[in-house]
Amino acid sequence: MPKIPIGDAVNSFINFLKEDLSWVFDGISGVLDNAISALESFLDFIPPIALIFLLCFIILLVTTKGITIWSFVGLLLIYDLELWSELIRILVLVLVAVILALIISIPVGIWMTRSKTVERITFPILDFMQTMPSFVYLVPAAMLFGIGPVPGLLATLVFAIPPPVRLTYLGITQVPGDLKEAARAFGASDRQVLTKVELPLSLPSIMAGVNQCIMLGISMVVIASMIGAPGLGRVVLTAVNRLDMAMGFEGGLAIVILAMILDRFSRKMGEYEKIFERFGKIKQKLKGVVH
Amino acid sequence: MAKIVVQNLTKIYGDEPRKALELLRDGYSKEEILTRTGQTVAVGGISFEVKEGETFILMGLSGSGKSTVIRCINRLLEPTTGSICVDGKRVEEMDKRELRAFRGQKIGMVFQQFALFPHRTVLDNVAFGLETKGVPKGERYERSEEILVRVGLAGWKAKRPDELSGGMKQRVGLARALAVDPDILLMDEPFSALDPLIRNEMQEELLSLQQRIKKTIIFVTHDLGEGLKLGDRMAIMRDGRIDQTGTGKEIFSHPANDYVAKFVQKVDVTRMLTAEEIMIQPGEILNLLEGPQLAIRKMELCDTDYIFVIGRDRKLKGIVWVKDALKLAEKGEKGIQGILKQADTVHPTTSIEDIYLRMGRTGRSLAVVDGGGNFMGAVTARSILSLLAEGRKGP
Numbered sequence: 113m114p115k116i117p118i119g120d121a122v123n124s125f126i127n128f129l130k131e132d133l134s135w136v137f138d139g140i141s142g143v144l145d146n147a148i149s150a151l152e153s154f155l156d157f158i159p160p161i162a163l164i165f166l167l168c169f170i171i172l173l174v175t176t177k178g179i180t181i182w183s184f185v186g187l188l189l190i191y192d193l194e195l196w197s198e199l200i201r202i203l204v205l206v207l208v209a210v211i212l213a214l215i216i217s218i219p220v221g222i223w224m225t226r227s228k229t230v231e232r233i234t235f236p237i238l239d240f241m242q243t244m245p246s247f248v249y250l251v252p253a254a255m256l257f258g259i260g261p262v263p264g265l266l267a268t269l270v271f272a273i274p275p276p277v278r279l280t281y282l283g284i285t286q287v288p289g290d291l292k293e294a295a296r297a298f299g300a301s302d303r304q305v306l307t308k309v310e311l312p313l314s315l316p317s318i319m320a321g322v323n324q325c326i327m328l329g330i331s332m333v334v335i336a337s338m339i340g341a342p343g344l345g346r347v348v349l350t351a352v353n354r355l356d357m358a359m360g361f362e363g364g365l366a367i368v369i370l371a372m373i374l375d376r377f378s379r380k381m382g383e384y385e386k387i388f389e390r391f392g393k394i395k396q397k398l399k400g401v402v403h
Numbered sequence: 404m405a406k407i408v409v410q411n412l413t414k415i416y417g418d419e420p421r422k423a424l425e426l427l428r429d430g431y432s433k434e435e436i437l438t439r440t441g442q443t444v445a446v447g448g449i450s451f452e453v454k455e456g457e458t459f460i461l462m463g464l465s466g467s468g469k470s471t472v473i474r475c476i477n478r479l480l481e482p483t484t485g486s487i488c489v490d491g492k493r494v495e496e497m498d499k500r501e502l503r504a505f506r507g508q509k510i511g512m513v514f515q516q517f518a519l520f521p522h523r524t525v526l527d528n529v530a531f532g533l534e535t536k537g538v539p540k541g542e543r544y545e546r547s548e549e550i551l552v553r554v555g556l557a558g559w560k561a562k563r564p565d566e567l568s569g570g571m572k573q574r575v576g577l578a579r580a581l582a583v584d585p586d587i588l589l590m591d592e593p594f595s596a597l598d599p600l601i602r603n604e605m606q607e608e609l610l611s612l613q614q615r616i617k618k619t620i621i622f623v624t625h626d627l628g629e630g631l632k633l634g635d636r637m638a639i640m641r642d643g644r645i646d647q648t649g650t651g652k653e654i655f656s657h658p659a660n661d662y663v664a665k666f667v668q669k670v671d672v673t674r675m676l677t678a679e680e681i682m683i684q685p686g687e688i689l690n691l692l693e694g695p696q697l698a699i700r701k702m703e704l705c706d707t708d709y710i711f712v713i714g715r716d717r718k719l720k721g722i723v724w725v726k727d728a729l730k731l732a733e734k735g736e737k738g739i740q741g742i743l744k745q746a747d748t749v750h751p752t753t754s755i756e757d758i759y760l761r762m763g764r765t766g767r768s769l770a771v772v773d774g775g776g777n778f779m780g781a782v783t784a785r786s787i788l789s790l791l792a793e794g795r796k797g798p
Contacts, residue, residue: 293479294518298532298583299507308534312522 186369202343221280254339264341279321283314319382405452412485417442447643460630463640511580519564526560532583570601679751682780722746
């Protein structure tokens with residue numbers, strides 16, 4: 113039996129993209145590169161200690177006192193290990209990747225609940241994205257976008273998009289039918305059914321998706337350091353190459369700390385009503401100080 | 404004038420409703436159509452009218468298509484064929500925008516499983532219909548609070564639905580439906596999920612509420628007793644068709660077919676009856692001008708120890724007891740005014756249950772008297788007993 117030339121087809125497709133559509137990829141690469149560097153330089157500009165306090169204030173708004181204290185200790189430790197600038201690099205990459213992933217995945221998840229066709233097409237694509245070994249698309253990504261943070265970012269996207277898509281879809285399909293029916297019976301439009309009933313009720317599921325997106329983003333950014341993604345991942349990669357166990361452990365520990373903070377933070381983000389309440393309290397206190 | 408006119412409504416589930424429609428026209432049954440075409444006929448061509456201010460009951464067992472009909476009226480389900488007119492407007496021809504306005508202004512719906520929004524407070528649940536119409540916050544809360552007071556949930560506005568009992572949940576459901584001040588209430592087995600005591604209480608409250616608000620109500624239920632209690636008229640449904648439409652009494656006294664007869668047989672007939680229907684004409688009544696001697700003779704004739712007394716104008720004047728009449732006769736007096744006692748009276752429309760209660764307490768016969776004070780007949784222990792004996796036999 114003759115071998116079907118799938119591999120050759122992929123090869124020529126990548127070559128086609130590289131040679132004839134390079135302006136597209138250069139454009140994307142340029143925009144993302146600039147966004148990343150701008151964010152990095154902004155965070156670099158703030159003195160580390162001030163940034164730690166600022167981050168801990170935000171963490172306090174969203175989470176509990178206990179989590180805030182441990183986050184403070186963890187961030188100080190990373191600063192002490194002289195990994196602060198690497199932390200900022202990985203943080204920026206993860207944040208940009210997560211924001212892009214959510215902008216894409218949540219609407220796709222909603223769309224799947226609206227159209228059988230989209231649902232049927234999307235599921236196999238999600239399977240593909242989640243199970244295809246990442247090294248397979250790391251190389252073409254580097255070929256198309258060049259070495260640096262951008263291909264790492266895009267490889268991260270591939271990995272981080274599926275969970276929020278699935279969990280958004282799951283959350284919305286689990287909203288009881290009679291509630292949607294009741295909303296429509298009282299004159300709600302399709303958009304109102306979505307915003308007033310389906311999204312609020314599927315929020316826990318969607319937030320679990322956001323959490324998964326962040327965690328997978330962190331793990332992928334580390335792998336993406338092999339094609340030039342900067343940050344803590346690169347520290348670990350360098351340490352592995354040099355068989356430097358001390359450096360490897362320090363870098364790895366910093367990643368764990370970051371991952372734990374982001375995990376706790378994103379878990380609490382769903383309780384937005386409490387957050388608004390706390391914010392309101394602080395606002396009132398500040399008013400009291402001014403008067 | 405009819406508020407809602409439904410004509411030849413069908414609802415068929417499946418991808419080839421045409422085939423099913425043809426078979427339906429040729430008179431095939433639901434099962435035959437299912438085996439031949441794979442299409443499910445939920446509603447197979449029904450027509451009915453609901454008058455303004457009337458409570459119309461759609462009655463049937465589960466699977467009879469009653470919930471589907473109610474959902475076709477506000478097009479939560481799209482009818483396959485047929486027309487639905489509300490206030491002369493064709494509902495099935497409305498576009499999206501008209502339909503939304505129609506649902507938001509004309510119709511309030513109450514659901515079997517309450518269908519309250521768990522992420523919203525009671526107040527925000529009630530205000531939902533107004534919210535979708537874009538009524539400003541202050542106004543819609545003010546209106547919703549009024550309605551909450553009316554259904555007896557004034558202090559509960561900040562609670563979430565899962566903090567309420569079943570009966571309270573359905574009060575919120577009712578308040579949500581009433582908040583938009585609709586002309587029409589669609590109620591899909593609203594009290595079936597409640598326990599019997601609460602159900603009874605809610606039925607009474609709906610009745611008294613309806614007396615004030617006079618909405619046009621379509622009420623779906625499988626409980627015949629509930630239907631008879633709440634409804635002005637009812638349609639008995641079976642397998643997606645209406646077997647009979649009429650008032651409870653009409654259906655009960657002239658069932659259209661064996662199915663309806665069997666369906667209504669389960670009900671305790673006597674509960675539907677009123678004083679007017681069970682009263683008898685006493686063998687003798689006494690005229691106000693007649694004397695004690697005649698009174699005693701008349702009582703002997705019909706073997707009772709009392710006799711009702713009426714005036715020339717047929718108005719009830721009172722009751723005379725035999726022991727008083729005997730004393731009076733001994734004294735040789737002519738007029739009975741001195742021994743005339745106040746009689747126990749009931750209105751012709753008094754329900755049998757109230758009659759049971761009153762007679763059970765005193766054991767005395769009741770005079771049936773209309774609004775003008777005219778004597779119409781009497782309810783005696785004997786008439787009640789014969790009624791019970793008849794009820795045993797069945798219709």
